[in-house]
Amino acid sequence: xxxxxxxxxxxxxxxxxxxxxxxxxxxxxxxxxxxxxxxxxxxxxxxxxxxxxxxxxxxxxxxxxxxxxxxxxxxxxxxxxxxxxxxxxxxxxxxxxxxxxxxxxxxxxxxxxxxxxxxxxxxxxxxxxxxxxxxxxxxxxxxxxxxxxxxxxxxxxxxxxxxxxxxxxxxxxxxxxxxxxxxxxxxxxxxxxxxxxxxxxxxxxxxxxxxxxxxxxxxxxxxxxxxxxxxxxxxxxxxxxxxxxxxxxxxxxxxxxxxxxxxxxxxxxxxxxxxxxxxxxxxxxxxxxxxxxxxxxxxxxxxx
Amino acid sequence: xxxxxxxxxxxxxxxxxxxxxxxxxxxxxxxxxxxxxxxxxxxxxxxxxxxxxxxxxxxxxxxxxxxxxxxxxxxxxxxxxxxxxxxxxxxxxxxxxxxxxxxxxxxxxxxxxxxxxxxxxxxxxxxxxxxxxxxxxxxxxxxxxxxxxxxxxxxxxxxxxxxxxxxxxxxxxxxxxxxxxxxxxxxxxxxxxxxxxxxxxxxxxxxxxxxxxxxxxxxxxxxxxxxxxxxxxxxxxxxxxxxxxxxxxxxxxxxxxxxxxxxxxxxxxxxxxxxxx
Numbered sequence: 001x002x003x004x005x006x007x008x009x010x011x012x013x014x015x016x017x018x019x020x021x022x023x024x025x026x027x028x029x030x031x032x033x034x035x036x037x038x039x040x041x042x043x044x045x046x047x048x049x050x051x052x053x054x055x056x057x058x059x060x061x062x063x064x065x066x067x068x069x070x071x072x073x074x075x076x077x078x079x080x081x082x083x084x085x086x087x088x089x090x091x092x093x094x095x096x097x098x099x100x101x102x103x104x105x106x107x108x109x110x111x112x113x114x115x116x117x118x119x120x121x122x123x124x125x126x127x128x129x130x131x132x133x134x135x136x137x138x139x140x141x142x143x144x145x146x147x148x149x150x151x152x153x154x155x156x157x158x159x160x161x162x163x164x165x166x167x168x169x170x171x172x173x174x175x176x177x178x179x180x181x182x183x184x185x186x187x188x189x190x191x192x193x194x195x196x197x198x199x200x201x202x203x204x205x206x207x208x209x210x211x212x213x214x215x216x217x218x219x220x221x222x223x224x225x226x227x228x229x230x231x232x233x234x235x236x237x238x239x240x241x242x243x244x245x246x247x248x249x250x251x252x253x254x255x256x257x258x259x260x261x262x263x264x265x266x267x268x269x270x271x272x273x274x275x276x277x278x279x280x281x282x283x284x285x286x287x288x289x290x291x292x293x294x295x296x297x298x299x300x301x302x303x304x
Numbered sequence: 305x306x307x308x309x310x311x312x313x314x315x316x317x318x319x320x321x322x323x324x325x326x327x328x329x330x331x332x333x334x335x336x337x338x339x340x341x342x343x344x345x346x347x348x349x350x351x352x353x354x355x356x357x358x359x360x361x362x363x364x365x366x367x368x369x370x371x372x373x374x375x376x377x378x379x380x381x382x383x384x385x386x387x388x389x390x391x392x393x394x395x396x397x398x399x400x401x402x403x404x405x406x407x408x409x410x411x412x413x414x415x416x417x418x419x420x421x422x423x424x425x426x427x428x429x430x431x432x433x434x435x436x437x438x439x440x441x442x443x444x445x446x447x448x449x450x451x452x453x454x455x456x457x458x459x460x461x462x463x464x465x466x467x468x469x470x471x472x473x474x475x476x477x478x479x480x481x482x483x484x485x486x487x488x489x490x491x492x493x494x495x496x497x498x499x500x501x502x503x504x505x506x507x508x509x510x511x512x513x514x515x516x517x518x519x520x521x522x523x524x525x526x527x528x529x530x531x532x533x534x535x536x537x538x539x540x541x542x543x544x545x546x547x548x549x550x551x552x553x554x555x556x557x558x559x560x561x562x563x564x565x566x567x568x569x570x571x572x573x574x575x576x577x578x579x580x581x
Contacts, residue, residue, distance in 0.1 A: 023399040039416075126559070129530075142347070144352075246537045249538075263423045284421055
């Protein structure tokens with residue numbers, strides 16, 4: 001209390017700070033409205049029994065019971081594990097393809113800007129457009145993926161990619177990699193641009209081999225963009241929703257039920273809002289822990 | 305030596321052609337499908353090129369699927385979100401950059417809000433909107449989108465403000481400019497390109513957004529384009545590939561056009577506030 005009184009007193013005297021707050025005001029109000037309020041409300045709801053079909057207001061205070069139930073929820077952990085698999089397959093593929101493309105694009109090329117603009121188009125599209133495109137391509141009856149693979153004799157008969165438990169997650173992974181390798185291309189290109197020419201020349205004069213040059217000269221400059229990439233894409237994996245929602249609804253069975261979709265199904269499928277809120281808060285914590293951990297590990301790699 | 309160089313060039317262009325094919329073929333496929341008649345899009349083996357160019361899928365979208373309304377909703381929501389986020393974001397970014405307003409606490413909150421899963425936000429907005437009687441309105445979707453785009457704009461614009469040397473503020477102060485004049489006449493013109501870039505990024509994000517839109521907009525009247533596309537993917541009856549492909553293109557072409565204006569800022573925009581420290 002005393003401290004905030006002093007803060008106000010200082011504020012009254014300090015005109016620049018006052019000006020800053022005055023300019024900030026519209027932004028602050030909006031942040032409260034679209035950020036603090038909703039996240040706070042979900043946090044609040046997570047401590048309650050709140051079954052929306054019974055009543056539109058939370059029914060009973062449960063303390064941490066929703067969280068306890070969530071931690072014992074096998075389907076929640078399974079969806080987390082599936083998301084982990086999804087991330088650990090998509091991200092390295094995106095990095096490898098993106099790095100390959102970035103290395104190709106480092107060469108002097110004509111009309112590089114045009115190529116770059118075209119190459120990143122998949123990255124610009126809406127996740128639902130991604131889903132629509134691949135639902136057409138994967139179509140069991142009329143899909144061009146089956147057509148191509150049959151012509152190449154890689155499959156014997158048309159496959160229902162999205163309706164087969166063994167292939168559905170792979171199909172989602174492939175579509176995701178297709179959309180996102182341009183992202184790692186962009187970031188890694190920016191990283192490659194920061195390598196000074198002289199270091200390459202010095203490496204060549206010292207007789208370093210190609211792989212050695214990559215390992216000791218190029219790679220250190222890529223660690224920073226790689227950190228960003230890993231953090232952003234891991235968080236994205238935990239957020240993946242549109243593809244699952246519109247292509248598989250988590251099925252067949254639960255074979256493509258990624259964690260965001262599971263939270264959705266719990267909250268809006270059976271309207272257990274309190275429980276769904278607790279799951280979403282756990283999801284949020286998972287994102288923070290994972291991204292801080294990745295950032296720290298790679299930070300250490302940079303400093304050694 | 306000459307021959308080896310030529311070979312190297314050929315390999316590079318070959319790889320590039322491969323990347324372009326893989327990246328662009330799916331778009332070519334939806335373009336072609338959008339111009340087919342049902343007999344052509346329900347054929348096996350698939351017919352790659354339509355025999356005649358048929359625009360009826362596009363007119364069908366407007367005649368039967370109410371696309372005028374969906375397009376209008378998407379435009380309104382994207383415009384509203386952009387206006388609010390860029391204006392408020394610029395104000396916040398300026399105060400943070402020049403007066404360190406909010407300090408560490410605000411920075412920490414922005415990181416939290418940037419990281420909050422949309423699922424966490426949408427649960428509250430869905431049920432709060434019912435209580436506030438703004439459920440199923442475009443306003444609610446604008447607020448939902450701003451929960452993502454506002455922190456994004458603040459981060460991105462703070463970067464632009466930070467790049468403007470403080471010496472300029474001081475010079476303006478010595479010349480007798482008030483703080484507000486300094487902001488309006490000296491700083492804002494310099495961050496104009498940044499404002500434009502942030503606006504385009506926000507526009508694209510809101511236009512493309514699906515999760516909030518599909519959960520919050522349950523009425524035909526207020527649904528946006530992405531929700532309409534989702535209805536095509538999982539229809540009541542048989543999938544209408546032609547109209548679906550046409551709808552997909554209508555949603556995608558504006559994004560491609562806008563993306564041309566932000567090529568220079570892509571990396572900056574992608575990583576705005578992704579990791580700091």
